[in-house]
Amino acid sequence: MRRRFWSIMSCVFPAVAAAASASAEPEVACNVSFTSTPAMSRLVAVMATGRFVAYQPTSLAVIQGRVSTADQSSIRADLKALRPRFDGLITYTALHGAEAIPEIAASLGFHAVIVGVWDPFDAAELTAALAAARRYPKLVLGVSLGNEVVYSKRHGFPELTAAAVLLHRREPGLPVSSTEPFHLLYEEAAAPLLNQLDFLLVNVHPIFQSWFRNAPDSNAAQFVVNVVTKLTDHYCGPILVKETGVPTAPAESGFTEERQASFFRELQQAFPASRTRAFAYFSAFDAPWRSADAQPVPGEHPEEAHWGLYDGKRSPKPVIAQIPALEQ
Secondary structure, eight states: OOOOOOOOOGGGOTTSSOOOOTTSOOSSOOOOOTTSSHHHHHHHHHHHHSOEEEOOOTTOOEETTEEOOOOHHHHHHHHHHHTTTOOEEEOSOSSTTGGGHHHHHHHTTOOEEEEEESOTTOHHHHHHHHHHHHHOTTTEEEEEEEESTTTTTSSOHHHHHHHHHHHHHHOTTSOEEEEEEGGGGGSGGGHHHHTTOSSEEEEOOGGGSTTGGGSOHHHHHHHHHHHHHHHTTTOOSOEEEEEOOOOOOOGGGTOOHHHHHHHHHHHHHHOOOOSSEEEOBSOSBOOGGGGGSOOSSOSOOGGGGGOOSBOTTOOBOGGGGGSOOOOO
16 A cells, blocks of 8 residues: 655654654644534544554455455454454445445444545445445544545546545535645645545655664654644644554565564654544555555565554564553
8 A cells, every 4th residue: 555755855854853742732723623523523532542553354455456355254353353452443445345344343343434435536436435424423434535546646636625525515524534645745736635624644654764774763753753743734633644654574675573563662652642643553464465566656565565463364463462452
């Protein structure tokens, strides 16, 4: 799901001036109401007191452009493995078997699902997402229109903005978001879309910065905090970092299970959750097929297969030991 290298402006480089606390309120004036709807109230409550994880079913794969259908029994096994430590899910598609996720999540006591719509311009997928929201209004607390749609050049900000406007008209009480790499959201072209979002999902990956490999993990964690702080100059609603993390292989690239655990340990300390800002753990499970998935940046990307907190067979990696269990 990652999209590759981008350069970061010096004002958010982790070695420069100290960043504001992650729990501080945005400094810009904000006309976004965190309690405008019951769904928004529940969403920010889970941000503050729960724990989100980015989730794609282990039985769903994209191979040579063909998408397999996720098996319901496999989804249930996935979510059973996640539930002790996570009560919020952020998904990537509303089709290909993912239609079953809200029902299974509800049965296991999850508190929030943000339904991802991989193609916001696919009527069938959008209809499936809205059907889930209507059937489980206390669980499905938002819809995310695409993942890195602009960065991958599938569509532009004007089209995404129009899609968000239409979704608000169709389902006024349903919070709407979208996801791009952070640096695109600093651009003036992103402003109309940001004005339509009830909350912001954003991808912030320190590993794609040139300094990452030789920097301490405290720098990588502070980088995430600094990026979110700078985003408050452009967006005033709740900000949930959808993707950040460290893959656990290949080791020759500096990616190990120990470094993944170290990064999240530092991030837990540097980025306390609140109703205005929080981060999701990325990603739930390894996905071997991702190393061959189509990418907007050419080249081999073997790390894509190893982002999981659990491996592809749902066995926990060392990072799980430092994520406390939640009260059910």
